Amino acid sequence: MLVVQKFGGTSVGDLDRIQNVANRVKKSVDAGDQVVVVVSAMSGETNKLIDYAHYYSKTPSVREMDLLLSSGERVTSALLAIALQEMGIASVAMSGRQAGITTDGIHTKARIEMIDPEPILRQTRNGSVVVVAGFQGITQEGDVTTLGRGGSDLTAVAIAGAIKADLCEIFTDVDGVYTTDPRIEPLAKKLEKISYDEMLELASLGAKVLQNRSVEMAKKLNVKLVTRNSFNENEGTLIVNEEEIMEQPIVSGIALDKNQARVTLRGVTDRPGIAAEIFGALAAANINVDMIVQNVGDSGKTNLGFTVPKTELIAAQKAIEGFKKDFDSVDFDNNIAKVSIVGVGMKSHSGVAAKAFTSLSNENINILMIGTSEIKISVVVHEKYSELAVRSLHAAYELDK
Amino acid sequence: MLVVQKFGGTSVGDLDRIQNVANRVKKSVDAGDQVVVVVSAMSGETNKLIDYAHYYSKTPSVREMDLLLSSGERVTSALLAIALQEMGIASVAMSGRQAGITTDGIHTKARIEMIDPEPILRQTRNGSVVVVAGFQGITQEGDVTTLGRGGSDLTAVAIAGAIKADLCEIFTDVDGVYTTDPRIEPLAKKLEKISYDEMLELASLGAKVLQNRSVEMAKKLNVKLVTRNSFNENEGTLIVNEEEIMEQPIVSGIALDKNQARVTLRGVTDRPGIAAEIFGALAAANINVDMIVQNVGDSGKTNLGFTVPKTELIAAQKAIEGFKKDFDSVDFDNNIAKVSIVGVGMKSHSGVAAKAFTSLSNENINILMIGTSEIKISVVVHEKYSELAVRSLHAAYELDK
Numbered sequence: 020m021l022v023v024q025k026f027g028g029t030s031v032g033d034l035d036r037i038q039n040v041a042n043r044v045k046k047s048v049d050a051g052d053q054v055v056v057v058v059s060a061m062s063g064e065t066n067k068l069i070d071y072a073h074y075y076s077k078t079p080s081v082r083e084m085d086l087l088l089s090s091g092e093r094v095t096s097a098l099l100a101i102a103l104q105e106m107g108i109a110s111v112a113m114s115g116r117q118a119g120i121t122t123d124g125i126h127t128k129a130r131i132e133m134i135d136p137e138p139i140l141r142q143t144r145n146g147s148v149v150v151v152a153g154f155q156g157i158t159q160e161g162d163v164t165t166l167g168r169g170g171s172d173l174t175a176v177a178i179a180g181a182i183k184a185d186l187c188e189i190f191t192d193v194d195g196v197y198t199t200d201p202r203i204e205p206l207a208k209k210l211e212k213i214s215y216d217e218m219l220e221l222a223s224l225g226a227k228v229l230q231n232r233s234v235e236m237a238k239k240l241n242v243k244l245v246t247r248n249s250f251n252e253n254e255g256t257l258i259v260n261e262e263e264i265m266e267q268p269i270v271s272g273i274a275l276d277k278n279q280a281r282v283t284l285r286g287v288t289d290r291p292g293i294a295a296e297i298f299g300a301l302a303a304a305n306i307n308v309d310m311i312v313q314n315v316g317d318s319g320k321t322n323l324g325f326t327v328p329k330t331e332l333i334a335a336q337k338a339i340e341g342f343k344k345d346f347d348s349v350d351f352d353n354n355i356a357k358v359s360i361v362g363v364g365m366k367s368h369s370g371v372a373a374k375a376f377t378s379l380s381n382e383n384i385n386i387l388m389i390g391t392s393e394i395k396i397s398v399v400v401h402e403k404y405s406e407l408a409v410r411s412l413h414a415a416y417e418l419d420k
Numbered sequence: 421m422l423v424v425q426k427f428g429g430t431s432v433g434d435l436d437r438i439q440n441v442a443n444r445v446k447k448s449v450d451a452g453d454q455v456v457v458v459v460s461a462m463s464g465e466t467n468k469l470i471d472y473a474h475y476y477s478k479t480p481s482v483r484e485m486d487l488l489l490s491s492g493e494r495v496t497s498a499l500l501a502i503a504l505q506e507m508g509i510a511s512v513a514m515s516g517r518q519a520g521i522t523t524d525g526i527h528t529k530a531r532i533e534m535i536d537p538e539p540i541l542r543q544t545r546n547g548s549v550v551v552v553a554g555f556q557g558i559t560q561e562g563d564v565t566t567l568g569r570g571g572s573d574l575t576a577v578a579i580a581g582a583i584k585a586d587l588c589e590i591f592t593d594v595d596g597v598y599t600t601d602p603r604i605e606p607l608a609k610k611l612e613k614i615s616y617d618e619m620l621e622l623a624s625l626g627a628k629v630l631q632n633r634s635v636e637m638a639k640k641l642n643v644k645l646v647t648r649n650s651f652n653e654n655e656g657t658l659i660v661n662e663e664e665i666m667e668q669p670i671v672s673g674i675a676l677d678k679n680q681a682r683v684t685l686r687g688v689t690d691r692p693g694i695a696a697e698i699f700g701a702l703a704a705a706n707i708n709v710d711m712i713v714q715n716v717g718d719s720g721k722t723n724l725g726f727t728v729p730k731t732e733l734i735a736a737q738k739a740i741e742g743f744k745k746d747f748d749s750v751d752f753d754n755n756i757a758k759v760s761i762v763g764v765g766m767k768s769h770s771g772v773a774a775k776a777f778t779s780l781s782n783e784n785i786n787i788l789m790i791g792t793s794e795i796k797i798s799v800v801v802h803e804k805y806s807e808l809a810v811r812s813l814h815a816a817y818e819l820d821k
Contacts, residue, residue: 034472034475034476037476038476041476068495071435071495071499072498072499072502074435075435075438075439075442075499075502075503075506076502076503076505076506079502079505079506080501080502080505082512082513083498083501083502083505083512083513084498084502086494086497086498086513086515087494087495087498087499087502089494090491090492090494090495091491093487093488093490093491094469094472094488094491096487097473097484097485097487097488098472098473098476098488100481100484101473101476101477101480101481101484101485101488102476102477104477104480104481104484105476105477105480111483111484112483112484112487114487114564116517116562117562117563117564161517161518162518163515163518
């Protein structure tokens with residue numbers, strides 16, 4: 020089996036842990052796998068380098084930042100290859116450039132444009148374990164770039180796609196994807212399988228196992244993903260195409276997002292284009308609007324509600340200022356949370372939403388907003404009730420079974 | 421003026437010192453120079469990375485070591501470029517690869533094969549200060565290589581040659597090249613100018629300002645070198661072609677080398693080829709023989725003396741073992757030192773050697789061996805007299821004047 024294994028910063032956090040990763044890789048090699056490893060910088064290294072740069076400048080040039088930050092992953096890749104060689108395993112360390120990764124020129128958040136599979140495959144065919152420095156590539160002009168937060172996941176998935184790997188294993192410090200955050204609901208269960216789309220919804224809703232961009236890319240390139248714990252031998256969660264999940268549960272998980280704030284405009288003038296103007300102004304101010312709900316209000320006017328990240332609430336207030344005469348009053352609410360029920364199975368099942376509303380009502384939790392997509396139902400509730408809401412929904416859909 | 425400035429590990433030892441280097445570069449820019457900077461890793465960084473690698477292996481693979489070690493200089497180059505930009509100076513950091521440096525494939529001690537001047541000149545023409553990560557390059561196949569100890573000096577000189585710089589300034593933590601080690605002779609004077617050949621003799625004799633390879637390359641490429649102190653504004657020492665030194669002093673400096681040991685073979689059979697056999701065996705054992713002196717001995721036999729590095733004395737004993745029946749007795753002496761008088765002027769002056777012997781004799785210092793080259797006279801003395809010998813010669817040639 021040709022497999023890509025990605026180890027994040029915590030998994031390679033010190034010299035002993037890198038040795039632990041080497042032992043782990045050896046097991047796969049001994050089992051007959053051809054292995055390509057993608058590593059992050061040792062945890063703390065990237066932040067140390069950022070601090071160094073900020074010693075000189077609050078806004079260091081992004082081109083130089085990329086040259087600076089790319090060094091962390093190079094160090095880890097060389098060390099891991101050395102550790103593997105010492106165990107008698109042929110191994111070759113590669114920078115992003117050597118691994119054939121070409122990106123666009125958007126420094127600090129470059130997009131992978133192409134991966135030449137040959138440099139890596141030439142080595143795996145020879146029986147060598149290739150250890151690639153994650154998070155980085157070069158432009159066609161030869162400038163060093165980095166891929167932004169979660170970039171090493173992206174490197175792993177993109178390489179897995181390019182070399183047509185059978186599996187891409189993402190090692191972190193948790194066992195996999197859970198039905199909900201186990202710190203909120205100790206009865207949460209690890210999922211054996213989940214679809215790309217569900218994972219996307221869960222990732223964007225705060226399940227921090229995998230970055231959205233990596234899941235999107237895995238879906239696009241049809242890369243079979245597994246997320247598992249580098250510190251134990253547990254099975255992990257497989258992330259695949261919907262079609263590959265035989266028995267699709269109606270609901271796979273409950274996600275909680277406490278980083279949203281709610282804006283409510285009451286008595287908005289009901290003239291064509293007003294919504295477009297307001298959201299255009301918010302977009303121009305780079306504010307990420309998440310849920311949007313519009314209701315009929317009194318006397319031909321409408322009520323318009325939406326959520327924005329808490330950190331962008333002040334900017335949102337400013338942007339809305341300009342529309343004062345288009346509405347009667349405005350409410351800003353910081354003390355809300357968004358609870359989402361995610362599951363591909365709900366497409367073909369009715370009554371999923373009703374069950375959620377009943378469950379919350381039984382706990383006397385007031386629903387402030389509702390939004391739905393094909394595979395997701397989100398409700399906004401008072402923040403203080405949010406954990407209770409998660410637990411009550413978790414039980415309602417029998418996710419602890 | 422197009423100038424290359426190289427700053428070593430101590431000069432970029434911490435964030436403040438990198439800022440100090442930026443200030444220094446700014447002065448040259450303000451004075452109208454086009455500047456290319458070559459930097460080493462922050463002091464301690466390279467050793468830290470070596471320690472990391474040795475955690476896994478006593479003999480880590482050289483290919484991976486090069487990828488590992490090259491990261492230190494990349495960090496410094498990015499930080500210095502950021503510091504310069506913050507001061508309003510356009511600046512671009514470059515890895516060895518980006519600076520167009522191609523080497524052979526001898527990892528950890530690669531030789532520069534070619535430097536494409538265009539990537540650097542394109543930036544200097546635009547008015548940017550180019551900050552190059554020293555000590556590194558890539559092979560034609562794209563593998564990262566490093567140039568060995570003193571490699572950043574080599575990078576600086578090679579770049580200066582490739583871009584036809586007017587001057588190559590090597591910044592260290594001493595003011596320049598001295599007539600002798602000031603710790604031995606406080607009256608030692610800094611030299612204003614010295615020829616490549618003299619510098620070569622002094623460097624190989626223990627004056628640690630510049631590595632031999634860099635001086636050789638400077639001579640070959642006719643690069644005008646200056647070595648000066650990064651922590652003050654003193655003038656430094658200019659290292660140029662003999663012809664450019666108007667008034668050549670007879671003697672430029674006195675060097676001391678305490679790392680040699682002496683081997684004396686007495687009563688060597690006087691048959692053709694015996695010397696070739698002995699030194700052939702030493703060469704085969706990778707022993708660096710320095711001075712060789714042969715004298716007529718008693719009854720048609722000869723006495724053969726030579727020096728080897730102290731660390732190689734045991735290996736030398738072993739190599740000589742095989743020739744036991746070709747000589748009467750052998751002496752190994754660890755307690756010697758080599759004192760050398762260096763100066764291009766002595767080519768055209770007689771009596772230089774005589775003055776040395778008189779001076780030593782006046783101090784009752786016994787001369788154990790004598791060796792000469794065109795611009796150097798070396799004497800081997802008992803180690804305990806070596807500092808006295810240096811001071812007495814320094815005075816004899818009036819180097820304190």
